[in-house]
Amino acid sequence: MKQISIFAIILALFTLSSFMPQQKKKVIFFGDSITEAGAKPGGYITRIADLATKEGTAANYDFVGAGIGGNKVYDLYLRLEDDVLSKKPDVVVIYIGVNDVWHKRSYGTGTDANKFEGFYNALIKKIQAQGAKIILCTPAVIGERTDFSNELDGDLNFYSNMIRNIAKKNSLPLVDLRTAFLDYNKQYNKDNKESGVLTSDRVHLNEKGNQFVADEMWKVLKQLQ
Structure with missing residues (x-):
């Protein structure tokens, strides 16, 4: 009789759990601005949501954009608490670096390599301390252009390599957009x-480009357990 009662309790708990809403x-x-635009209609974040819908997993996710135009890695660090950690994320996708390179030449306000690496590692440390998982992007x-005539290719490759090394050192998943874009342009940018x-x-x-980034990110994101 006691065994039957225990079985009934287990069955009741299992039945109850099946009706509870799933935690997203x-x-x-x-x-930066690429991510800010990514949260708008047609942007890469909304397209990731579309991909999840097509695969029947949209109910498992809550996709949130936290991009601000002109941001560099230290801007992300300064607003990390308010814009990310306070929202209790399960996963944070860090997509930064263009302005750190670009603004050196255009405004003289980029980020030196050693500072870029330092702030990037500090971001990772703080996010991991809260228990969230992280995906890095180059x-x-x-x-x-595909003939090595883009003025900032060298710096962009250098900073991308830093992010690759940070990902490897910390055993973090990486969306290597730098490599993916170069490969795509070599194939399709014939002019x-x-x-x-x-x-x-x-x-x-x-x-x-928004669809391309969505596809590349979704490949990595959906494999994250």
Whole structure:
């Protein structure tokens, strides 16, 4: 009789749990103007949500954009608590680096390599301390030419390598947009155009670019346990 009672309790608990709403995984995309635009209609974040819907997993996720135009890695560090940690994310996707390189040449306000690495590691440490998982992304392009004539290719490659090494050192998943964009342009940018393939202005994503980034991020995100 006692065994029957225990079985009945277990069965009741199992039945009750099946009716409880599933906890959504909150994913925050943390970055600059590319991410700010990514949260708007047609942006890469909304397209990731569309991909989840097509695969029948949209109910498992809450996708949140936290991008601000002009941000560099230290801007992310300064607003980490208010814009990310206070929202209790399960996953944080860090997509930063373009302005750290680009603004050196355009405004003289970029980020030196040692400071970039230091702030980046500090971001990771604080996010992990709260228990959230992290996905890193390399910055994609500042110009889409494929003949090595983009002015900032060298610096962008250097900073992308830093992010790759940080990901490896911390055993974190990486969305290597730098490599993915270069490979895509080598195949499809036959006219060696400066923009108009995946970007609208050498940096910001056009419609095709937003879908491309969504596809690349979703491959990694959906595998995260």
